[in-house]
Amino acid sequence: MYVSHLMDAIDDIDTYKRYGKIVRVVGLMIESKGPEASVGEVCVIHSSPKKDETILAEVVGFSEEKVLLMPYSEITDISPGCLVEATGDPLQVKVGRGMVGQVLDSLGRSMYETASLKGLRPYPTDQSPPNPLSRPPIEEPIQVGVRSIDTLLTVGKGQRVGIFAGSGVGKSTLMGMIARNSGADINVIALIGERGREVREFIERDLGEEGLKKSIVVVATSDQPALMRIKGAYTATAISEYFRDLGYDVNLMMDSVTRVAMAQREVGLATGEPPTTKGYTPSVFAILPKLLERTGTNASGSITAFYTVLVDGDDMNEPIADTVRGILDGHFVLDRKLAEQGQFPAINVLKSISRVMNHVADKEHLEAAVRMRNLLATYEENQELIQIGAYRKGSSKEVDEAIQYHPKLISFLKQGTHEPVRNVEAVEQLIQLVGRGGQG
Numbered sequence: 257m258y259v260s261h262l263m264d265a266i267d268d269i270d271t272y273k274r275y276g277k278i279v280r281v282v283g284l285m286i287e288s289k290g291p292e293a294s295v296g297e298v299c300v301i302h303s304s305p306k307k308d309e310t311i312l313a314e315v316v317g318f319s320e321e322k323v324l325l326m327p328y329s330e331i332t333d334i335s336p337g338c339l340v341e342a343t344g345d346p347l348q349v350k351v352g353r354g355m356v357g358q359v360l361d362s363l364g365r366s367m368y369e370t371a372s373l374k375g376l377r378p379y380p381t382d383q384s385p386p387n388p389l390s391r392p393p394i395e396e397p398i399q400v401g402v403r404s405i406d407t408l409l410t411v412g413k414g415q416r417v418g419i420f421a422g423s424g425v426g427k428s429t430l431m432g433m434i435a436r437n438s439g440a441d442i443n444v445i446a447l448i449g450e451r452g453r454e455v456r457e458f459i460e461r462d463l464g465e466e467g468l469k470k471s472i473v474v475v476a477t478s479d480q481p482a483l484m485r486i487k488g489a490y491t492a493t494a495i496s497e498y499f500r501d502l503g504y505d506v507n508l509m510m511d512s513v514t515r516v517a518m519a520q521r522e523v524g525l526a527t528g529e530p531p532t533t534k535g536y537t538p539s540v541f542a543i544l545p546k547l548l549e550r551t552g553t554n555a556s557g558s559i560t561a562f563y564t565v566l567v568d569g570d571d572m573n574e575p576i577a578d579t580v581r582g583i584l585d586g587h588f589v590l591d592r593k594l595a596e597q598g599q600f601p602a603i604n605v606l607k608s609i610s611r612v613m614n615h616v617a618d619k620e621h622l623e624a625a626v627r628m629r630n631l632l633a634t635y636e637e638n639q640e641l642i643q644i645g646a647y648r649k650g651s652s653k654e655v656d657e658a659i660q661y662h663p664k665l666i667s668f669l670k671q672g673t674h675e676p677v678r679n680v681e682a683v684e685q686l687i688q689l690v691g692r693g694g695q696g
């Protein structure tokens with residue numbers, strides 16, 4: 257019995273090694289004759305025989321008889337005729353509990369030189385989203401730990417939200433706050449396409465020791481090859497999926513999904529795809545939903561996800577922003593105007609929405625939130641009149657009330673970076689502040 261089992265295993269072993277030879281390198285694209293491999297498969301390129309160094313590359317397409325590969329690292333020491341060996345598998349990373357508190361690269365290797373991770377097991381980075389019918393609906397709120405979000409934009413366990421912002425309005429600071437304060441069991445943070453300097457700043461200043469203790473950070477800086485930046489997003493998502501399957505409530509934060517789209521555009525253009533809107537290729541719009549649908553709930557656990565989207569000059573109709581907004585269950589807009597006025601976190605509540613809030617918050621909370629929104633909206637509509645002193649007190653009861661409430665509402669929305677907030681208490685404060693069901 258045991259022997260036959262082994263015999264079967266021997267039968268299953270693929271003892272052939274499939275090789276090809278490099279014929280051309282154009283920019284980042286490597287063309288080889290052979291090996292027999294499919295798209296997405298990892299190949300090992302053996303550089304000049306003297307040095308015997310290897311480079312990992314992935315099959316990204318075919319052109320007539322040739323295989324198109326893109327490297328995971330810089331191309332060095334490659335010459336015509338170098339051997340390309342097919343591994344037969346798509347990219348896998350090793351994952352496990354040992355990763356918590358670590359900073360990893362896109363292939364899941366620790367970036368601390370001294371660290372060696374133990375007890376990990378291989379896990380594919382590219383997975384299909386869970387079957388829509390097996391996904392439990394989102395019914396429970398999760399504490400984010402940011403007062404304005406927990407009260408006015410309540411997030412559900414397994415909800416996926418986009419954070420839309422320009423540069424320098426507080427994305428990293430906000431992500432650090434969420435990582436430290438949220439009610440999730442574990443944070444997976446993907447930093448994609450950031451400058452190298454910002455990575456350390458984020459880990460030490462925004463996340464801090466306290467945040468890192470329950471986080472796994474995956475880093476692919478802007479100088480990395482395009483494929484590595486894309487893989488960083490896949491690896492971080494795969495790590496989240498691994499912990500979700502173990503029953504955890506995971507928080508995934510990806511900064512930024514725009515940079516992932518840009519990296520995919522680079523790959524797409526190099527493989528000869530036609531550019532469409534803003535030069536983005538069709539594959540960009542194909543991978544985004546596939547990637548973003550992988551998070552959310554499944555039968556075992558949940559991944560609550562925050563994806564940052566870069567918007568230049570508040571252009572929310574930019575193609576990536578528009579696509580991402582359509583896929584996710586909510587969008588939070590960080591407003592430069594608020595940041596300039598020193599209102600941090602600079603979330604523009606009136607422009608933001610959480611599409612599951614109605615399902616996860618109770619009636620009293622919802623009513624108070626609607627009232628607060630109305631007060632803010634009334635003030636904003638009349639802001640110019642009020643500020644130039646053209647509004648005369650007594651002209652409108654609503655506006656009078658909005659003016660009276662305004663300073664209190666703003667100080668409620670402001671929150672210091674290191675000020676922890678519990679969601680239950682924040683909701684109570686909100687109800688106290690604007691009154692129950694509308695009678696101040």
Ligand SMILES: Nc1ncnc2c1ncn2[C@@H]1O[C@H](COP(=O)(O)OP(=O)(O)OP(=O)(O)O)[C@@H](O)[C@H]1O
Pocket residue numbers: 421422423424425426427428429430600601671672673
């Ligand atoms: N909650 C806050 N309280 C006080 N100041 C804040 C807060 N959030 C952000 N800031 C200020 O805004 C600046 C920029 O924030 P941050 O680095 O988080 O922005 P970013 O959107 O990540 O920027 P980039 O686009 O460069 O990555 C910070 O240096 C800080 O001074």
Ligand SMILES: [Mg+2]
Pocket residue numbers: 427428429454
């Ligand atoms: Mg930042």
